[in-house]
Amino acid sequence: xxxxxxxxxxxxxxxxxxxxxxxVGLVLIFGVMGVINFAHGExxxxxxxxxxALYASRDVPFILAVAAGLVFVGGLGLFMERTMFRxxxxxxxxxxxxxxxxxxxxxxxxxxxxxxxxxxxxxxxxQVIEFSEKVRLxxxxxxxxVAAIVILLALWYFLKRTRFGWALRASAQDPEAAELQGIxxxxxxxxxxxxxxxxxxxxxxxxxxxxxVNPHMGHSVxxxxxxxxxxxxxxxxxxxxxxxxxxxxxxxxxxxxxDGVIAxxxxxxxxxxxxxxxxxGLFGSADRA
Amino acid sequence: xxxxAAWPLLxxxxxxxxxxxxxxxxxILVFLTINVLVVASYRLLTLTGEWSLGHVVIMxxxxxxxxxxxxxxxVWVPASMLLGAVxxxxxxxxxxxxxxxxxxxxxxxxxxxxxxxxxxxxxxFRDPFGGPKGLKLxxxxxxxxxxxxxxxxxxxxxxxxxxxxxxxxxxxxxxxxERSPVGLTFHAVHWQDRLAEACGVNLRAWRTLAFxxxxxxxxxxxxxxxxxxxxxxxxxxxxxxMVFVLTWAIVGGTxxxxxxxxxxxVLTVFNEIVLxxxxxxxxxxxxxxxxxxxxxLFLPNGLESLVQKLVGRxxxxxxxxxxxxxxxxx
Numbered sequence: 001x002x003x004x005x006x007x008x009x010x011x012x013x014x015x016x017x018x019x020x021x022x023x024v025g026l027v028l029i030f031g032v033m034g035v036i037n038f039a040h041g042e043x044x045x046x047x048x049x050x051x052x053a054l055y056a057s058r059d060v061p062f063i064l065a066v067a068a069g070l071v072f073v074g075g076l077g078l079f080m081e082r083t084m085f086r087x088x089x090x091x092x093x094x095x096x097x098x099x100x101x102x103x104x105x106x107x108x109x110x111x112x113x114x115x116x117x118x119x120x121x122x123x124x125x126x127q128v129i130e131f132s133e134k135v136r137l138x139x140x141x142x143x144x145x146v147a148a149i150v151i152l153l154a155l156w157y158f159l160k161r162t163r164f165g166w167a168l169r170a171s172a173q174d175p176e177a178a179e180l181q182g183i184x185x186x187x188x189x190x191x192x193x194x195x196x197x198x199x200x201x202x203x204x205x206x207x208x209x210x211x212x213v214n215p216h217m218g219h220s221v222x223x224x225x226x227x228x229x230x231x232x233x234x235x236x237x238x239x240x241x242x243x244x245x246x247x248x249x250x251x252x253x254x255x256x257x258x259d260g261v262i263a264x265x266x267x268x269x270x271x272x273x274x275x276x277x278x279x280x281g282l283f284g285s286a287d288r289a
Numbered sequence: 290x291x292x293x294a295a296w297p298l299l300x301x302x303x304x305x306x307x308x309x310x311x312x313x314x315x316x317i318l319v320f321l322t323i324n325v326l327v328v329a330s331y332r333l334l335t336l337t338g339e340w341s342l343g344h345v346v347i348m349x350x351x352x353x354x355x356x357x358x359x360x361x362x363x364v365w366v367p368a369s370m371l372l373g374a375v376x377x378x379x380x381x382x383x384x385x386x387x388x389x390x391x392x393x394x395x396x397x398x399x400x401x402x403x404x405x406x407x408x409x410x411x412x413x414f415r416d417p418f419g420g421p422k423g424l425k426l427x428x429x430x431x432x433x434x435x436x437x438x439x440x441x442x443x444x445x446x447x448x449x450x451x452x453x454x455x456x457x458x459x460x461x462x463x464x465x466x467e468r469s470p471v472g473l474t475f476h477a478v479h480w481q482d483r484l485a486e487a488c489g490v491n492l493r494a495w496r497t498l499a500f501x502x503x504x505x506x507x508x509x510x511x512x513x514x515x516x517x518x519x520x521x522x523x524x525x526x527x528x529x530x531m532v533f534v535l536t537w538a539i540v541g542g543t544x545x546x547x548x549x550x551x552x553x554x555v556l557t558v559f560n561e562i563v564l565x566x567x568x569x570x571x572x573x574x575x576x577x578x579x580x581x582x583x584x585x586l587f588l589p590n591g592l593e594s595l596v597q598k599l600v601g602r603x604x605x606x607x608x609x610x611x612x613x614x615x616x617x618x619x
Contacts, residue, residue, distance in 0.1 A: 036394065036398075083582075084582060084586070087586055088585065088586070091585075091589070093340065094585050094589070096394075096397075097535065097539060097581065097585050098581070098582045098585050098586070100532055100535065100578075100581065101536075101577075101578040101579065101580075101581030101582035101585070102578060102582065103578070104529075104532065104574040104575065104577055104578030104581070105574075105575050105578040105579060105582075107574060108571070108572060108573070108574040108575035108578070109575060111571065112571055112572065112575075219528070223405060226398055226401070226402070227402075230395075230398060259413075261409050261412055261413040262413065264405075264409050265406055265409050265410065265413070268402045268403075268405055268406045268409070269406060271402050272387055272399060272402055272403060272406075275387070275390070275391055275395060275398070275399050275402075276387045276390050
């Protein structure tokens with residue numbers, strides 16, 4: 001029983017790591033631009049397909065494929081910012097609807113380029129760390145966990161300790177005041193969108209060999225990310241990380257002891273409960289709602 | 290004089306329409322008729338300013354309920370359709386308790402979440418919902434004859450006449466609701482919520498009313514669909530269908546009663562004639578997405594704004610309801 005708990009705990013840590021990458025990117029975009037990016041799950045998918053195109057089909061080393069995914073999806077983010085979110089800045093619902101349109105475009109493009117079947121991606125490494133007979137952590141999952149921690153720490157450093165991060169947080173708090181101080185809103189929006197999209201892309205690229213890659217994989221990712229950002233408080237980065245861990249624990253344990261669909265229902269019900277009882281989320285403040 | 294002749298003329302065209310079409314086009318016509326009801330009921334909800342992402346799932350509630358009533362309890366199909374609509378409205382009342390504690394973006398996400406929960410429940414519980422494969426062999430409408438026309442519901446033309454009549458009645462009711470004091474209150478709830486509240490309007494009660502009525506009509510649309518195609522499953526009512534409804538409403542524009550219907554008809558005709566005939570089957574979601582983005586960027590008030598420009602010059606004096614509606618929009 002202890003072993004089962006330990007194994008489930010390890011699975012939860014792995015799930016939390018990539019959920020946190022996706023959710024923090026989504027929160028960053030919302031915080032700076034005030035737009036909910038519905039296509040965020042499809043950015044995750046685009047990252048995974050970059051790995052399919054380079055690593056699985058053309059034998060590019062995995063680490064280079066992941067880097068390419070980061071750049072490509074970050075570029076997609078810049079494209080979205082310039083063509084959709086900037087013209088629609090005064091229209092938050094408009095930005096959301098446009099991102100739904102972009103979601104459909106990305107999905108159809110993936111289906112046309114790669115087909116709707118699930119992709120086969122050769123594993124990066126077969127190594128497994130064995131804590132005991134029943135508690136095992138595949139190296140591939142450990143890489144994801146380590147990468148997530150490194151990226152989140154780097155983001156934290158960037159936001160709290162650099163001038164760009166300072167500007168970013170300023171324009172998230174009060175765009176007009178930030179502009180009066182000489183901060184370019186367009187510039188901070190570009191940076192936020194690039195980082196947010198790239199984080200989804202790198203999460204997709206890193207987990208591509210471990211999940212089933214298909215054009216519709218973004219759906220469950222975006223649902224999970226929504227639950228996490230609502231529970232954590234929309235606009236709170238720390239909240240998103242903590243909520244990712246909490247959600248991953250609940251979801252993994254319910255999946256292990258009941259089944260996956262019940263776990264999804266529990267997750268969504270938790271989110272509704274938080275929306276009813278404390279709409280600003282467990283860690284959020286009411287600033288930007 | 291022209292205005293008096295317009296309605297019978299439109300009715301005549303709609304009656305004659307299916308006879309010039311192929312079998313598959315007649316089937317599409319049936320779906321289009323049902324979709325018009327769904328998108329028109331969606332507009333009733335948007336009148337109060339709330340955008341839901343659960344409308345298609347509510348339509349599914351009507352479909353599942355109606356199918357189950359006729360399957361398990363042997364309810365006469367037309368009665369079970371009405372019961373399905375009532376069930377959808379009741380579920381909407383239940384959902385309104387959590388959902389209308391939220392507004393705007395939170396309502397959008399909340400409606401999305403509750404819709405997903407309902408869909409997952411259908412998927413999880415094989416009894417009575419049939420699990421991922423859904424319900425099959427749903428009883429069709431019983432055939433009957435009215436002298437000049439034998440209604441045989443396995444063929445689309447008969448079902449088109451039946452569904453068309455039902456939808457026309459529903460549209461008339463929705464139109465009357467919108468033009469009544471109730472409809473004006475919905476406008477007030479959206480555009481002047483503080484003022485309305487100060488005048489003693491219970492905002493939450495009116496939002497709930499709009500949500501319930503809209504859901505009832507959407508449920509009826511779902512029931513019409515279920516008894517026509519005979520098989521439904523959780524994926525018939527997924528977020529992709531919701532995106533289509535959203536696209537119709539936004540491309541058409543939600544400022545007028547006819548806007549969303551216009552969007553639905555134009556996009557369906559475009560979809561079926563241009564894309565299907567030209568063989569762009571796989572690219573359809575891509576083109577839909579591009580249309581959605583393009584219209585929100587370049588035509589933010591929808592197709593209806595084009596119509597208004599075209600007929601704007603020789604417009605009659607607007608009635609009081611329109612003045613309230615329009616000045617509020619500006």
